[in-house]
Amino acid sequence: MSELLKVPTMAEFMAQGKQPEVLFWVGCAGSFDDRAKKITKAFVKLLNKANVEFAVLGTEESCTGDPAKRAGNEFLFQMQAVTNIEVLNAYEVKKIVTACPHCFNTIKNEYPELGGNYEVMHHTSFLKSLLDEGRLTIEGGKYKGKRITFHDPCYLGRANNVYEAPRELIQKLEAELIEMKNCKRNGLCCGAGGAQMFKDAEKGDKEVNIERTEQALDIKPEIIAAGCPFCNTMMTDGVKAKEKESDVQVMDVAELIANAQDL
Amino acid sequence: MNYLPNILFATILILGIGFFAKNVKKLIRNIKLGHDKDVTDNKSQRWKNMAMIALGQSKMVRRPISGLLHVVVYVGFIIINIEVLEIIIDGLFGTHRIGLKVLPQSVYGFLIGTFEVLAVLVLITVIVFWMRRNVIKLARFWKSEMTRWPKMDGNLILYFEIVLMTLFLVMNATDLDFQTMNSGNIISQYIAPWFSGLSEGTIHIIERGAWWIHITGILIFLNYLYFSKHLHILLAFPNTYFGNLKPQGQFNNLESVTKEVKMMMDPNSDPFAAPAEGAEDEVPAKFGASDVQDLNWVQLLNAYTCTECGRCTSECPANQTGKKLSPRKIMMDTRDRLEEVGKNIDANNGEYKDDGKQLLDNYITKEELWACTSCNACVEACPVSIDPLSIIIEMRRYLVMEQSAAPVELNNMMTNIENNGAPWPYNQMDRLNWKNE
Ligand code: SF4
Ligand code: SF4
Numbered sequence: 001m002s003e004l005l006k007v008p009t010m011a012e013f014m015a016q017g018k019q020p021e022v023l024f025w026v027g028c029a030g031s032f033d034d035r036a037k038k039i040t041k042a043f044v045k046l047l048n049k050a051n052v053e054f055a056v057l058g059t060e061e062s063c064t065g066d067p068a069k070r071a072g073n074e075f076l077f078q079m080q081a082v083t084n085i086e087v088l089n090a091y092e093v094k095k096i097v098t099a100c101p102h103c104f105n106t107i108k109n110e111y112p113e114l115g116g117n118y119e120v121m122h123h124t125s126f127l128k129s130l131l132d133e134g135r136l137t138i139e140g141g142k143y144k145g146k147r148i149t150f151h152d153p154c155y156l157g158r159a160n161n162v163y164e165a166p167r168e169l170i171q172k173l174e175a176e177l178i179e180m181k182n183c184k185r186n187g188l189c190c191g192a193g194g195a196q197m198f199k200d201a202e203k204g205d206k207e208v209n210i211e212r213t214e215q216a217l218d219i220k221p222e223i224i225a226a227g228c229p230f231c232n233t234m235m236t237d238g239v240k241a242k243e244k245e246s247d248v249q250v251m252d253v254a255e256l257i258a259n260a261q262d263l
Numbered sequence: 264m265n266y267l268p269n270i271l272f273a274t275i276l277i278l279g280i281g282f283f284a285k286n287v288k289k290l291i292r293n294i295k296l297g298h299d300k301d302v303t304d305n306k307s308q309r310w311k312n313m314a315m316i317a318l319g320q321s322k323m324v325r326r327p328i329s330g331l332l333h334v335v336v337y338v339g340f341i342i343i344n345i346e347v348l349e350i351i352i353d354g355l356f357g358t359h360r361i362g363l364k365v366l367p368q369s370v371y372g373f374l375i376g377t378f379e380v381l382a383v384l385v386l387i388t389v390i391v392f393w394m395r396r397n398v399i400k401l402a403r404f405w406k407s408e409m410t411r412w413p414k415m416d417g418n419l420i421l422y423f424e425i426v427l428m429t430l431f432l433v434m435n436a437t438d439l440d441f442q443t444m445n446s447g448n449i450i451s452q453y454i455a456p457w458f459s460g461l462s463e464g465t466i467h468i469i470e471r472g473a474w475w476i477h478i479t480g481i482l483i484f485l486n487y488l489y490f491s492k493h494l495h496i497l498l499a500f501p502n503t504y505f506g507n508l509k510p511q512g513q514f515n516n517l518e519s520v521t522k523e524v525k526m527m528m529d530p531n532s533d534p535f536a537a538p539a540e541g542a543e544d545e546v547p548a549k550f551g552a553s554d555v556q557d558l559n560w561v562q563l564l565n566a567y568t569c570t571e572c573g574r575c576t577s578e579c580p581a582n583q584t585g586k587k588l589s590p591r592k593i594m595m596d597t598r599d600r601l602e603e604v605g606k607n608i609d610a611n612n613g614e615y616k617d618d619g620k621q622l623l624d625n626y627i628t629k630e631e632l633w634a635c636t637s638c639n640a641c642v643e644a645c646p647v648s649i650d651p652l653s654i655i656i657e658m659r660r661y662l663v664m665e666q667s668a669a670p671v672e673l674n675n676m677m678t679n680i681e682n683n684g685a686p687w688p689y690n691q692m693d694r695l696n697w698k699n700e
Pocket of ligand 2: 568569570571572573574575576590591594644645646647649651
């Protein structure tokens, strides 16, 4: 299977004197985290299927600096940002797509002031646009009629007002889209943001991801759809802690679409 | 003619407004202790936000029950205040119900009738509010920061309104001429009979008494605002005007850091070069905030505007799961500390004298700051465009950049980013390995 993945780098495009249509910013989780790597691959399969000329930075990519910035380390953030912007500008990148809402938010909103101006899209919005342009078709397939709920990532939803693209994709799977008590702009955090992913939580009486998972389980979904590698981890852990992993799957929207077409 | 009442009235009015003006001056001075922030952009959007959010209460009604109740009190409050205009003119010139002289009786009656109906609606609503706080005990009014003054403040305002509305109705009910006129006394006609056993003289004294206490009460209320969460009835307007227009996920980039980073990254810059002329005078930038003076003035305005409604805290994932962090407390602490600094300045002839205290640690603990997931739920929930998250981040910046006081795990994460360009200890050269796995 994996040999079939076409993942050209910017350097390769450059060597051929060509520009890709879009740069796929993989992100740290997407590059290194075992669970998130599956999302990365699913998304690449869809890009390949839709014949999108994309490239990755590969070893030239570095952390956007998001966790450092949210932790308060503005120095480290700006060092990362300026380094990344140098690379991106050297390749004359115009358009970026990423499957991580944190990378998405940072590059889209915080890079411009530092000299990085790009059109940035979250992968769900990008897939939606491929669909609208007829470059990608989505069939219900194995998800037809399944109860799927979408967990809004804070940095996609509230932070950037993207609520509909992932939901429209799920509906295209002919699944039954169900909403949790807290959704869209009232969505409850998974507990990973603000650099919490990398530390233990402060003393309290519950973990945030358990609270959110309980909200999801309340409406009895078969699948919890996510749009962020960190949310994905948090919700997966939550489902495990609730011993529901045999009934409920946590899947990225891109994985759902790729699986539906047996990619 | 006896001018005593007019003089007395004018004196009370001048005192009331004078004290209020003094407080407003202090308020502005305190807010200006914050750093500068440029909010001159996009005026049309700002006016629109103010119209929608402050005037139109658009974010209040997201919680339909409390939102609609609040709209009743708010509309009632504003409209009934038109009546205050008449009271002031009457008081200053010794007239009685000047409105009747300048308006046709039917119009006047319609106006007063409307006020009376609103007064009753406000009364009912305020009682419901009181029950929500004290009988139903809604969780967000019983958090740990809502003890002592904040708790009393919340109730005092309700009592104030009950008394003011009652006085207004009694004043009308005991105004015999107004009752005889029988226009606009929609509600007060039912109250009037309660006094029918009394002599005309006594009724007149009650009417005058209600009138005087009513206007004095309003002036006291005006001066109470400065000490109360009720300041929001004024500050909600500038606060929503100056509120954030950027995407909520966008945090500001510290300019002072940008300068240093650009210098470090620039291969042509000479680190030993003499500083540019005038640069010596610059105070070395402090990164982040440990006290209120390190925040910007919009954040300080935010603190004074906070209604202590607790919508932010009730949506906060950290607070919901039992952590100490409460975004409302962040705002209340900021205001309390700002007040303390203001008093310090007053006591020391306009100069702040170090009191060994600061916002960090003395008010807001590290434990609270590190519990935040930066999810923006508090920002989204706030009905008056307050941004508690920006203060949290500013204080984290101080902890990390000035004190290197991040939790160990976060320090590890940051070291990894520095060394490998990822928050985990993986080699940057392995970044594309997933492709072949
Ligand atoms: S941004 Fe922080 S303080 Fe605000 S709701 Fe989220 S966790 Fe709570
Ligand atoms: S910050 Fe806003 S939501 Fe929170 S208590 Fe104050 S007014 Fe209410």
